[in-house]
Amino acid sequence: MRSIRYERFGEPSDVLFLEEREKPRPGPGEALVRLRLRSINPADLLQVRGLYGQLPQLPATAGMEGVGVVEELGEGVGEGTGPAVGSRVMPLGSPAWQEYACVKAAALLPIPDAMPDRVAAQAFVNPVTAWLMTVEELKLKQGGTVLVTAAGSALGRIVIQLSRRLGFKVIGTVRRAAQADELMALGAHAVVSTADEDLRGRVLELTGGRGADGAIEAVGGAVGAAAASALAPGGTMLVYGLMSGEPIPVPVSDMIFKSLRIRGFWLADWARTAPEDVRRAVISEVFGLLAQGEIDLPVSAVYDLADIRDAVVAAESSGRPGKVLLGG
Template sequence: MKAKVIRYYRFGEPNEVMCIEEKELVPPGPGELAVRMCARPINPSDVIPVRGAYPHRTLLPAVPGFEGVGVVEAVGPGVSNQMLGRRVLPLKGENTWQEMVRTLDRNAIIVPDDINDQSASQIYINPITAWLICTDILHLTYGDTLIVNAGGSAIGRIFAQLSKILGFRMIALTRNDSHTAELYRLGAVSVVNTMEELLQERVAELTEGRGANAAVDCIGGADGEQLVSCLRPHGTVISVGLLSGISPLWHEMTHGTQVNVKLFWLKHWVERCSQERWEQVFNEVIELVREGRLLMANIGATYELANVKQAIATAESSIEGKVLLLS
């Protein structure tokens, strides 16, 4: 039996380097699950490696896709048959832009029945990243101020909601006003259009001259670098993304300041965290989703897996909402 898989053998534009292949299905081994994927969101973090932004972290040939939801179709030795037919997030295993994914039973997160596929497919990358940054790394609480660029992005919206849940103040940075009303509704205390306002002056005004405690850079390049001047002494910039494709010159920007820069890669946390912590973090985030306190992005369009190139083009257009790849 075979299953479709998306692969790329060299770095470049997705419409040039991605191909659709078939792979022979291998039965799950001891402790493993075989999951038939249902839905996968297209995130910037899925596409950026295809273009070669992180060549040292991508072993070619590669399959894109870091998250999604599916149904357990087969179990290996040592795994309960009660897992058959369960919806899960198949994590720490094979990448998700393929019809069938194998992972270890202990790494699969069971999805509650009251969370639909559209939301479940998005629970990993952005929510877990934002939750860990706010709680484990920055320990944000009442009175703290966090700046987030790309405020209108999916992860920007997550940070806005977490500001309401955890009690810190979030300043969302955008390049237009199309997301302003929604960001305020989700929890941002201020939204700054950087195309119309001088960022450093505006942040100084909003923080009464003290500067923010921390900032999250999702963009890189000059957009990331300018965050340094908005922080108070001993403030921290967390670098999580490279939407611009340009690495900031952090050493130059922080020279002579007391600002710290930390790079956050979810993969590193995944590799190092204990099984207990792994389950705890997902339980915390899933419970927020179930309670309706943490909302995933709306769905802007859906495509079959075989139409992946068109799906990426749509995801990178001005469409509102997430683009899902369906099987």
């Protein structure tokens, strides 16, 4: 089988390569999944660079998210105790950038029939993160306002779509003013270009001087600092990305006198620590919205596994209309 591997950490386009490996066989309690499509997420590329919070032992197979079909069941997995052969699933906790994966049956998420493969391949990382940050962590209410930096990202676009359903307002930031019309059409309340507008001033203007109830931040540096300064007293900023690689300089006085809360959010930590019933309820809710078409997850391009180096370059290009996927 074909597999995308790396033997050292570094730039993905330099260190990733295609390798032929022996097709695995499922052990007790496992299922063999034939993967169809896989997503390329920023977290995947951070891991390959050696900058992620959880790093594999090298050499390693890359990728964290994909969709496939159960091809074979291991001992102890059968009727009523696991997925059926032929069913579509998302394997959690197993490298996805390969043709086959053996996964514990309990770690397979069933994919609703109404959800296309192109959606299923990217149905967990960004959609679940967006739901958790807006609903569970910030607890945004009808009429509330959230500031989303890098709003043109896949996650930012999902938050905007959730806002239409749940009734909160999104003020998004972009680096290129050309993206503003697209995000407004998607449902954003307002879009601020950080290249030529005062972010804090615009947020205060848009919120009647109060500031945003919460912020979802992925950039860092000056943009992250401006986002924090645009929060209302008692507001919370969730930091989930590090696009600029720069720390966020926040005045201590704002932390004290505005009672701001600034903390990180990591989906892997939630998946590891949340009670099983909570995890299943959240995933079921999000997958239901995706299956019903309430959230659109566009695809920019699909590359074969053999074209991995071109694929990772495309995945980090600016202005993409959707996710880059790996097929084959």
